[in-house]
Amino acid sequence: MSKNNKLVAPFLKWVGGKRQLMPSIVKLLPKNIKELNYIEPFIGGGAVFFHLQPKNAIINDFNKELVNVYKIIKNNLPELIIDLKKHENKPDYFYKIRSLDRTEEFNELTPVERASRVIYLNKTCFNGLYRVNNAGEFNAPFGRYKNPNIVNEPTLKAVNKYLNSNNIIVMNGDYEDVLTKANENSFVYLDPPYHPISESSNFTGYIQGGWDIFDQTRLRDACNELDKKGIKFLLSNSSAPIIRDLYDKYKITTVKANRAINSNGANRGAIDEFLIRNYE
Incomplete structure (x- = not known):
């Protein structure tokens, strides 16, 4: 990657945006991240993608209007x-x-x-x-x-130039279809709909139908497949106990994030989230 353009940044505000967690995420990225093909199956607002500005990437989302x-x-x-x-x-x-x-x-x-x-x-x-x-x-x-x-x-023009100056493939579909394109030279960043800590914090309204524990388990199984193939992945999720249980064989780092989407105002503010990875 050449020197990044600060104008290349998210153009939409998206639930669970990662801009505030960027220092923690960057700290956990593989040391050879610049040599790897970047894959992000749940692109959302693209905070991590635009921060890294990889030369070779596949981005995807299930939301066809977003894509x-x-x-x-x-x-x-x-x-x-x-x-x-x-x-x-x-x-x-x-x-x-x-x-x-x-x-x-x-x-x-x-x-x-x-x-x-x-x-x-x-x-x-x-x-x-x-x-x-x-x-x-x-x-x-x-x-x-x-x-x-x-x-x-300024941001739209910078993003347009970045997307057209690099090898960026934009897809719309199920994340598993995108993961079939990953190999040992890939790095996968996964930012799925978070599992709720409580009923009042359950917000998956940016994807029709939402996500449940079966979706989270299916994603964990997909991560196990990546791990078997020697493909490095980093995953963000809530600090719900079930998420810790699902990924107990991987390295789990707890970080603080400020979230303002809880229906109960008293529960807004800094909360724990997990960053989960399969590499040192």
């Missing part, structure tokens, strides 16, 4: 910027745009318009989070921010 945003920024940035500039920071307009995924009109939107909608809603909704209900409909309320940065041209 569409990455593809449009890479391939159709001028059209995206034009479309973003049409949006208004007004409640009536916000709810009109938010409601599109409940209508037939949504299917008529172009990929550029869909990407523009996701960025607009993310920048203007309450708490700046992507959240959908079980029907896959965006349901975060209007945020009432005075001057949201809907069109962050």
Whole structure:
């Protein structure tokens, strides 16, 4: 990797973003990380990916609307910027745009318009989070921010240049399909939906249907397969006891993170999270 461009940064706020944990994550990365092909199957906001800025990478997410945003920024940035500039920071307009995924009109939107909608809603909704209900409909309320940065041209242009100047493959699908592309020259960073510490902290609204213990166990089995093949992985998750049990044969580091998505305000603040790896 050459010297990183600080403007290459997340363009969306995403649940469980890793920017605040970056020092802890960087400390645990393999010493030869620069020589490895980077794979991130749950890209989300991409904080770790954009921090590392690898030359060779595969990024993926199950959320097709999110992946569409990455593809449009890479391939159709001028059209995206034009479309973003049409949006208004007004409640009536916000709810009109938010409601599109409940209508037939949504299917008529172009990929550029869909990407523009996701960025607009993310920048203007309450708490700046992507959240959908079980029907896959965006349901975060209007945020009432005075001057949201809907069109962050410097960051979008820097991300566009980075994605096009390097060998970056963008995928949309199940994480196991992506993991089949990993080999001994790969490093895999996994940031799945976290297992809840308690019922009030259960937030998996950025993926339709959410995740449960069966999904967490399936992911652990996939990590075991990576380990058998000698592929290095680092995984983030909550400090729930079941996560410690699932990964008890691996190295588990406890770190502190500030999270503000708990429905109980008294439970917001610094909490323990796990960083789990299969290498020294």
